[in-house]
Amino acid sequence: MxxxxxxxxxxxxxxxxxxxxxxxxxxxxxxxxxxxxxxxxxxxxxxxxxxxxxxxxxxxxxxxxxxxxxxxxxxxxxxxxxxxxxxxxxxxxxxxxxxxxxxxxxxxxxxxxxxxxxxxxxxxxxxxxxAPPSLAYQHKSDPERLAAVARIPLRIARGNITMSKWRESYSVRNQTGPSGTQ
Known part of the structure; x- marks a missing residue:
């Protein structure tokens, strides 16, 4: 989605x-x-x-x-x-x-x-x-700020931040080789 x-x-x-x-x-x-x-x-x-x-x-x-x-x-x-x-x-x-x-x-x-x-x-x-992932990640340490900026419910802001952090972590892991090098 x-x-x-x-x-x-x-x-x-x-x-x-x-x-x-x-x-x-x-x-x-x-x-x-x-x-x-x-x-x-x-x-x-x-x-x-x-x-x-x-x-x-x-x-x-x-x-x-x-x-x-x-x-x-x-x-x-x-x-x-x-x-x-x-x-x-x-x-x-x-x-x-x-x-x-x-x-x-x-x-x-x-x-x-x-x-x-x-x-x-x-x-x-x-x-x-x-509140797309890039915006959520930009405010990853402040869900209240994300909620205010995007005018979304705080529960949605928190969830989007969690998902954006997971996506970032997943992207970093998948850009490295088996030994952790690129």
Whole structure:
């Protein structure tokens, strides 16, 4: 998902920015690429969930309070919108079932691995789209700073930093030969 997130950061001209304007992407940039796409804002009382992506209908629907919070840079709302963007971009061509039962409730997907779970895929996309590994590594000793700079939840900042350190360690190990030399 990191590769996909980085690809779309580049496509939306956000490759080198710290603070991704997720609202602008959903309102303006996505429709440039997918002319039939629509962002719908509904009254809170009309929705059971914070947001819903229907890739087959070219639509993301968001609860009004979540949309307003995202416009005000609320970290949870921003992550929610990035998660939905991930669903749209990753699953629009695949006709993926969104793991909803007949009542609209999310089914238990706990037994799936990250490759199978579209929810995990959308979460991984969102975390890397909002705070890519290079930014996480830059703030590797200060998760609070990463959270503030990228306007992401602290739990996501901590996880991204852990992943960036692991990737750096893995890269260094794999650049050396069997005896530790290059």
């Amino acid at each position: 990191m590769v996909e997130a980085m690809k779309y950061r580049h496509e939306f001209d956000m490759a080198y920015v710290e603070l991704v304007d997720i609202v602008s992407i959903l309102e303006f940039r996505l429709v440039e690429r997918y002319p039939n796409f629509r962002l719908a804002i509904k009254a809170d009382a009309e929705m059971r969930e914070d947001a819903l992506t229907e890739p087959h209908l070219d639509r993301i629907t968001v609860r009004r309070s979540v949309y307003i919070a995202a416009c005000e840079n609320d970290v949870e709302a921003r992550f929610t919108l990035a998660h939905e963007l991930g669903h749209y971009l990753l699953h629009r061509e695949k006709h993926v079932q969104m793991h909803k039962d007949q009542r609209g409730a999310v089914q238990d997907i706990a037994g799936m691995n990250a490759d199978e779970s579209i929810e995990d895929q959308a979460d991984m996309f969102a975390r890397h789209f909002l």
